[in-house]
């Protein structure tokens with residue numbers, strides 16, 4: 098069963114999500130990769146305002162391909178999340194509630210997620226053409242000079258993802274694999 | 283001596299960059315479809331279904347299957363009786379520039395590994411030359427994403443480590459990669475040569491159809507055994523658990539030094555791309 102969730106992602110909604118849940122995400126989310134994260138965290142360190150409201154936000158780790166023809170956006174699947182590990186704890190402390198990416202996270206990120214209440218979603222890596230169709234509107238909000246890595250505001254509809262790490266630290270990569278292996282014993 | 287105009291090389295590279303990013307090779311698609319049928323784990327099967335739908339959309343709409351349209355790896359097999367009129371390297375880079383622009387492909391190359399300024403046209407290409415007999419020029423373009431490239435490893439084993447050492451290393455690399463390289467993966471392995479030749483062989487192995495096994499029965503058996511062992515790890519599509527961790531293991535081997543056993547493992551994702559044509 099898929100859970101439908103709509104942003105902003107409040108703490109209450111986060112608490113309802115468990116590792117292994119399939120979700121469909123709708124609403125406004127923001128894009129950022131490592132280069133943008135670096136700048137966002139530098140702003141925060143200087144006590145300056147960030148280019149979007151971080152509280153209860155969801156950040157999608159993606160550097161989309163350029164739009165082609167009548168596309169709103171080009172292919173737009175997740176990038177590997179560990180490159181954001183150095184920055185995510187700061188962002189979570191600032192109020193970010195959700196991350197969409199792929200791959201493993203560091204113990205520091207998981208600790209921040211548990212401390213503040215945040216969730217890590219996996220989107221399907223390599224399914225960029227499919228996922229781009231869930232994106233209905235795109236607007237660059239900062240760092241246009243970074244090209245594909247600029248911060249974009251996306252309006253998404255039913256973006257498919259699954260909960261990899263929930264706010265209690267349960268991990269689908271560990272549990273899913275264990276359960277599968279037990280099922281074929 | 284046969285003459286080939288560098289402009290024809292540019293046109294070919296341009297076309298191959300665009301096609302390779304939208305059209306997955308038939309053997310890779312067939313393996314994804316077969317995995318969809320055979321995957322017993324629910325979430326894993328759903329994911330494989332979306333992966334299948336994804337390459338169908340990419341093909342139908344002629345858009346890249348993945349947003350990471352990679353660094354353009356260009357392999358040339360140049361017949362020794364061919365003469366190129368014009369600057370061959372420049373012709374290849376120009377083909378990449380045009381293909382990535384017109385194809386709306388992402389520009390993912392920085393000019394220097396430390397100063398990291400994007401070249402904004404996805405050049406330079408990574409070029410590999412091979413001189414072969416004859417008067418033809420075969421060009422293969424393989425866009426390579428870095429989610430999987432970053433999970434690749436090389437190791438200089440000792441001869442005494444033998445085939446068991448090779449098996450253990452391949453499994454270790456796949457295990458450490460886990461969910462990061464967008465499984466289901468294709469595993470390219472290079473054994474022998476020198477430090478750099480082993481890595482080259484591993485990449486070259488990824489250019490071979492996943493339906494063609496190594497011509498040497500020893501290595502063909504090793505390919506089959508490693509595929510089975512990798513799929514017994516249970517990592518599954520995207521790492522959520524399941525039967526389908528790898529679609530294929532391709533191995534290439536060559537002579538090496540009496541004191542060495544180099545092994546390189548180059549991981550590719552389910553968006554394994556390569557298209558070729560002959561001039």
Ligand code: SF4
Nearest residue numbers: 223348427429464551
């Ligand atoms: S590893 Fe492959 S499928 Fe995954 S994001 Fe990179 S190119 Fe795309």
